[in-house]
Amino acid sequence: MRSRGVALVTALVVVAIAASLATHLLWRSSMWISQVESMRDLAQARLLADAAAQWAAAVLADDAANSAVDHPQEPWARQIPPMDAEGGQVGGQLFDEQVRWNLNNLLTASGKINEPELIVYRRLLAELNLPTELAETLADWIDVDTEARPGGAEDTYYLAHSPTTRTLGASLSVIEDLLLVKGYDVVVMERLRPHVTVLPGTTQINVNGASAIVLEAVLTGLSSADAEQLVLQGQRLPFRDIADFRTRFGKDFPGQGEGRIATRSRYFSLRLQAAFGKSQVQMVALIDRGQGWPVVVWRRFG
Template sequence: MKTQTQHGVALVLVLLIVAMATTIAAFMAQQQAFWQREMENGRDRAQARRIAEAGIDWARAVLADDESVNPGVDNAREMWAMQLPAIPVEGGEVQGTIVDQQGLFNLNNLVANGVLSAPDLARFQRLLAALGLPQELGNTLVDWMDANSETMPNGAEDEYYMSLDKPYRCANLPLSDIGELVWVRGFDATTIQRLQPFVSVLPESNTAVNVNFAPPEVLMAILPGLTLQDARQLALQASSTPFMSLADFLQRLPKTVIQDSTLLLSVSSQYFMVTGYATQGDGASSAHVLLHRAGIWATQVRKSLQ
């Protein structure tokens, strides 16, 4: 009886060992499959990233060709301004866009060399009003960027930011990216989303506005006396019959517009935002690059890869 019991226990142990070995083998096989799949996904993502970055080189070549053929003029009817449709590549596809950045209001124009630009603040406040946003946002943004510690009316300097639950100090520097606005008093996600289609963040101040790309709200903000209806008409003309010179644009302005000698206008651009998106197998990648074209070939100002 005792021997039979021992044999039964041994059999149970053998069955348990076999079951454990089977479970371990299955687990290892599953982990091997996961590891192999992760390796394949990583390979696909890396290839997609390389393809997306290649789209940036394509954009530089397109912009160089444009400057060689049509120097001094940039408008929405040129080849570079048209969205690149999805192009099949082996195992995936790639697409890209080049978007002018000088038809927008450059937020860094608000402060030059650490000092407020009063004319640009007035323009920005008119833009805020046109968008239904509080005009005091202009003062808080100037306080964030200027070099002094004096608080503008309804503005915010270190005293305000250091009193927060998680304190920090003013940058006292130009903006590096529009995402930095989340740190500035009054600029919540909804405000930034409303503002984003009309503004840019360029690495210099005192940049000209390309009237061939300016939205009606921007035109109305920078040209006192221009109504929104007239601004929409000018934007419509720019899309169908682009302004080939600044004189051409000024000639088409209504007589109600007040001429501002401090305003810089242009029919050409130097800054462009390029977005490249690529898929490869199960991997996907996007590249966002701000290009500066001074001369023929554009250089990268900042880049974001995802």
């Protein structure tokens, strides 16, 4: 009787273990299936985002074919709320990157610093109440020589500080590169970001959409009040061309540096969100409308 009792208990234990093992295996395989599903969904969401980027390029091509100016009231600038597409959802918005000052304007093709542009950057920093040494440290970071400018910093500084690194000696690829440069931190970045960008080569400022701070920095002789008045004018009715920009100012136009401004743009950034099944992706891309069909220069998923 006692041994039967023990055998029964043993049998029950065996059954219990087998059952829990089966549950565990079932759980493992369903985990595996859901992982495969979410990987598939993620891949689909990315495909959807890439398709949307191609659609944005087509929108910009269409704009170039139909208008000689670019301004934030044009159809390309509209925010597209998430909408159903190919079994998922996608939405986003295009932004004119040339309403911001391009930090790579500081560098000439031969790797030297463009001194008049450095003056523009110093002015921009001063308007933002940031130390103007940030212009010198960035200049040393991107120039090809290893001689430190007054207030700047070259390899000797970076090799002695953590994280140990060397200066870039080339134009910036992405704005986050700035965080490696002496004096730049998240607080500085937050203040700078609405007014600066990182684009290939040298670019002009599109006066349709640029901030008063940027206009004041690129046009020597323009006061804050002048710049603010111009921004308001452009918001009421976008400027057709630079002659229109000057004329509508209403009195003798004090700004110098017309080579730095334009009323159309080549570079646009795209921010979009795509969702498929259980997965969501965010994408940031830079689009170049320079020659022929617009191309995606780079894209990042987040």
